[in-house]
Amino acid sequence: MEFRTLRAFVEVVRQQGFSHAAKVVFATQSTVSKAVKQLEDEIGAPLLDRIGHRTRPTPLGEVVYPRAVKLLADRADLLAEIDEVRGLKRGTLRLGLPPVASSSIFGPLVARFRALYPGLEIKLTEHGGDELTNLVRSGDLELAASLMPGFDDLDWQDVRREPLVAVLRADNPLARAGAVDINALRDIPFLLFSEGFGINRLILAACGRHGFEPEVAARSSQVDFLLELAAEGLGVAFVPRMLAEPVLRAGLGTPILAEAETEWRLTMIWRRGAYLSHAARAWLDLVAASSAPNSNFD
Numbered sequence: 173m174e175f176r177t178l179r180a181f182v183e184v185v186r187q188q189g190f191s192h193a194a195k196v197v198f199a200t201q202s203t204v205s206k207a208v209k210q211l212e213d214e215i216g217a218p219l220l221d222r223i224g225h226r227t228r229p230t231p232l233g234e235v236v237y238p239r240a241v242k243l244l245a246d247r248a249d250l251l252a253e254i255d256e257v258r259g260l261k262r263g264t265l266r267l268g269l270p271p272v273a274s275s276s277i278f279g280p281l282v283a284r285f286r287a288l289y290p291g292l293e294i295k296l297t298e299h300g301g302d303e304l305t306n307l308v309r310s311g312d313l314e315l316a317a318s319l320m321p322g323f324d325d326l327d328w329q330d331v332r333r334e335p336l337v338a339v340l341r342a343d344n345p346l347a348r349a350g351a352v353d354i355n356a357l358r359d360i361p362f363l364l365f366s367e368g369f370g371i372n373r374l375i376l377a378a379c380g381r382h383g384f385e386p387e388v389a390a391r392s393s394q395v396d397f398l399l400e401l402a403a404e405g406l407g408v409a410f411v412p413r414m415l416a417e418p419v420l421r422a423g424l425g426t427p428i429l430a431e432a433e434t435e436w437r438l439t440m441i442w443r444r445g446a447y448l449s450h451a452a453r454a455w456l457d458l459v460a461a462s463s464a465p466n467s468n469f470d
Contacts, residue, residue, distance in 0.1 A: 182240050319374070331438040355384075363406060
């Protein structure tokens with residue numbers, strides 16, 4: 173069983189199709205298809221079921237998939253350990269960051285990291301928190317920033333905590349409140365982040381606890397665009413307070429979302445028990461120093 177065929181199979185499952193998987197592994201769709209077919213021939217049964225334009229694992233594929241993910245992750249760990257045992261002076265930090273708050277929180281940290289460790293390369297991946305979590309689990313990333321995960325297979329380190337605020341046009345009576353709960357916003361269309369962003373999970377879970385499903389007027393991965401839509405009166409957006417403060421103007425109100433279990437708690441995550449490279453450990457130390465009281469990095 174080759175890692176090449178396992179990698180192809182895992183990506184087809186994750187991307188739900190051969191064409192997207194081919195882009196991820198930098199191969200042709202035909203090459204990916206042949207690799208999966210080779211794995212199926214070796215196992216002796218189909219692993220994937222094509223339904224329309226989507227591809228899903230068969231019952232046997234669902235058994236093979238988590239084992240394949242673990243094998244690929246263990247291989248990544250082994251190669252990292254071998255490199256460091258050989259005493260390589262250069263290394264790579266495989267880091268995932270979400271678009272939300274990355275520039276304000278992690279921009280200075282990346283610059284500081286490069287100044288301290290000029291020989292270490294940062295291979296940066298940007299996605300929503302859910303996709304970054306999957307990439308950490310598969311071993312494609314050593315570390316990623318995500319909302320507090322709460323998963324037994326992941327370890328984490330705090331980066332920053334912020335309350336969420338509801339961003340409303342100033343002429344809405346709720347915009348003048350100091351705080352507001354999610355139930356008071358149920359009749360207003362919601363402006364949410366794109367699929368895969370952890371903030372959505374916090375907001376929708378809060379709605380579920382109050383027994384309603386919000387009307388979603390728009391989704392975007394761009395904070396500025398969501399705030400602009402809120403200023404135009406299209407609905408209510410939800411962002412960490414730190415992101416709303418720099419762009420506040422007369423046309424917006426930002427009451428704190430006074431709702432249990434909606435604190436924006438940003439963490440660095442990694443696979444529990446995974447080998448962390450020198451670059452990854454150095455990054456975690458830098459994040460810890462920046463999060464400490466009286467830090468010089470704020």
